[in-house]
Amino acid sequence: MTAEPDTTINVNSQDLQALGNAGINKADIEQMLHALATDLRSGNEAAVHDQANGLTAAEIEILREGGAYGLDDTSPGALARSRRLAVMRLQLEFRQLQRDSLYASAVAELLGISAARVRQLTNPGNPGLYSFKGARSKAWFPRWQFVESSVIPNLRLVLQTLSPQAHPVTVQQFMTQVNNDLWSSELEENLSPRDWLIAGYPAEPVLSLIRDI
Template identity: 35%
Template sequence: MIDHDPQPLDVISDALLRKKGIALSSEELLRRKGIDMSVAEIFELVLRQVAELPDVEERTRPELPERQTRERLRALGITFEPFEGENDPLASTIAAYSDVLAASLSTAEAARIMGVNASRVRQLLTASPARLYGIKPDARSSWRIPRFQFDTSGVIRGLDRVLAVLDTALHPLEVVTWFESPCPDLVVDDDKPVSPIQWLRAGYRVDDVVEIARRLS
C-alpha cells in the first residue's frame, strides 16, 4: 500500500460517524464489522476504483466499459446508461466492488482459518486452476480473499471443483454475486432456491454446482 498519514482521514471519518450518531471510532467500527483494513487502505481502494471510471465526457461512448464486461454486469441488474445523481449505476458498481474488497480476508487471515501458513494460501490462489478464489485489484495490491469460501472448519467442500470450471474472465463482483445469490436450479426440500455456496455448505451434490458454473460466461 502507499504510505499515508492516517490521522486526517481518521479525524474526518470519526467526525462523520459522530454526525450519524455512532459513538465508535472508524477503526473500532471496522474491527467490529470484521474488516481488517485501515481507513487509509479503504480510501486508497476506493480511489483506485474511481480512477478506472471513464471521464464524464466519455461516458456516452459505447465501448466504455468493455462490451463483454457490460453484458455480464447487466445480468446482475447493473446498467451503464449515463446518469447524473447519487444513484449513478457506475458509481454504485464501484461502491459494491469496494465493499467486496474491504470485507474480504487477507492471506494471513485465510491461513488462520485453514490452519496453514500464508504461503500455502498463496499457492492455492495461484494454482492452475485456482483452488481458492482471490482478487488482486492491481499488481501492487495484496490478495483479498472473499469470505464466502469458508466455514468454521476451513474451505467449503467442493469449492475447488467449482473454481476449476469457472470462467476466469468473469469480473470479481460477478463471481461473488453468483456464489451468494439464490439460483433457480438449486432448490432444497421446501422448494426454496438457495445460493451455490449455501448448496455446497449444506453438503448437497457438488456436481450440480459444477454444471451450472460451467455454463457461466
C-alpha cells in the same frame, strides 16, 4: 442577478448509516459523483460504452438481480448512462468486497495452514482458493468460500470451472444470491450456490450455472 446554484446534497443519517454499513464512505461517494459529472460534461458516450463492455451479458444479469437498475433502456444515450452507473456500482461494490475480504495471513490462521500453503492454493493451474488483486496488487480472499475453519465443499471444482475473466463482484453475487435453479426439496426453498454446496448437494448444478458467467 442570476442565483447561485444550490450545491448542497442532503443525505439523512439513516442513509449515511446504510452506506457506512456497506463500506461506502464519503470519499467513495465523491469519487462516484465526480466520475458521473465528468462523463455528463464530456458527453463521451463511446468511452462509457467501451468501459461497460467488460461485463458479459450474464454478469449484467447478475448485477440486475443484485439491484442494479437502468440496464433495460436500449436508447443510445440512456444505455450509455445506465451502463456507466452499473460500472460505478460495480466499482463501489468492489471496494466493499475488498474491505470484507481476508488477507493471506488471516486465511492461513483461519485454515490452520502456512502462508506459503495459502499461496500454493492460489495457483491458477489448480486453484484451491479464490483470490483477486486489490490495491497495490495485494491478494484478497472473499469470505464466501469459507465456512467455519474450512473451505466450502467442492470449492476446487467451482474454481476449475469458473472463468478467470469473471469479475470478483460478479462471482461474489453469484455465489451468495439465491438461485431459482437450486431448489432444495428437503428445505423447501431455493438456495444460493454457496449454501447449496454447504448443504452437501452435488456440485454439478452449480458448475453448470457458473459456466455461463
